[in-house]
Amino acid sequence: MATLPRYSNAQILLHWLTAPLVILIISLPYFEDFFSGLLGSGADVFTLHKSLGITVLALTVIRLMIRFKHGSPALLPPNAVLQQKLAKLGHAVLYALLFLMPITGLIFSARPVNYFWLFSFGPLPLPEALRSAAKQVHVTVQYAFILLILGHASMAIWHYVARRDRVLPGMLPLIKD
Ligand code: HEM
Numbered sequence: 027m028a029t030l031p032r033y034s035n036a037q038i039l040l041h042w043l044t045a046p047l048v049i050l051i052i053s054l055p056y057f058e059d060f061f062s063g064l065l066g067s068g069a070d071v072f073t074l075h076k077s078l079g080i081t082v083l084a085l086t087v088i089r090l091m092i093r094f095k096h097g098s099p100a101l102l103p104p105n106a107v108l109q110q111k112l113a114k115l116g117h118a119v120l121y122a123l124l125f126l127m128p129i130t131g132l133i134f135s136a137r138p139v140n141y142f143w144l145f146s147f148g149p150l151p152l153p154e155a156l157r158s159a160a161k162q163v164h165v166t167v168q169y170a171f172i173l174l175i176l177g178h179a180s181m182a183i184w185h186y187v188a189r190r191d192r193v194l195p196g197m198l199p200l201i202k203d
């Protein structure tokens with residue numbers, strides 16, 4: 027029996043590690059008071075924000091290396107050419123933002139970055155103009171990222187509920203064909 031197309035276990039694991047981490051990274055500054063209560067201080071909230079952001083950057087590098095080696099499965103029907111192109115574009119922009127957000131964060135941090143309270147590094151020796159440009163990008167591009175994530179998740183749910191096709195099962199663990 028032919029196996030239905032799906033992402034590899036490593037790709038699925040990395041996708042579902044990254045997604046909740048990104049949602050937490052975005053939530054931390056927005057609910058700073060709530061998380062300060064849990065973690066102790068506003069500084070701890072940003073220590074966690076930055077540490078998780080750097081972790082997501084590392085996960086994205088690994089993820090792209092796997093993708094370049096093994097590619098991605100064809101979850102949409104072969105005749106859905108426009109949908110395939112739009113999905114490819116959407117995924118490419120998601121990957122770009124998974125790089126851009128942590129990298130701009132690292133560039134604009136003017137104080138040492140404390141990685142999970144374990145060790146500190148930086149700040150990177152960069153000109154002030156570059157720092158403030160990176161900060162502008164970080165705080166502006168977040169909205170595009172949030173909208174794209176909402177659109178991406180809505181499309182995945184729409185495919186599952188309305189189209190009943192392979193798109194979501196192809197990215198879900200433990201689903202038997
Ligand atoms: C996936 C990675 C990341 C995402 C999605 C993300 C997203 C965000 C968002 C949504 C905000 C709130 C902006 C606002 O106040 O309107 C923020 C603020 C901030 N981020 Fe990130 N971030 C990421 C990684 C990083 C990294 C790696 C660093 C530093 C090493 C960093 C440093 C900061 C700082 C210092 C602020 C506060 C900016 C301010 O002064 O308002 N971020 N980030």
Ligand code: HEM
Pocket residue numbers: 041044045046048049093098099101102113117120121124175178179180182183193194195196197
């Ligand atoms: C922060 C949240 C998320 C991010 C950053 C994200 C990112 C990505 C990226 C970059 C891809 C492309 C993978 C590749 O081709 O190598 C992808 C695929 C996928 N994601 Fe997400 N995702 C997120 C949340 C979600 C959620 C909540 C769902 C489900 C409700 C979901 C469902 C899927 C599905 C089904 C695919 C495969 C689509 C296809 O190949 O046509 N994602 N995601």
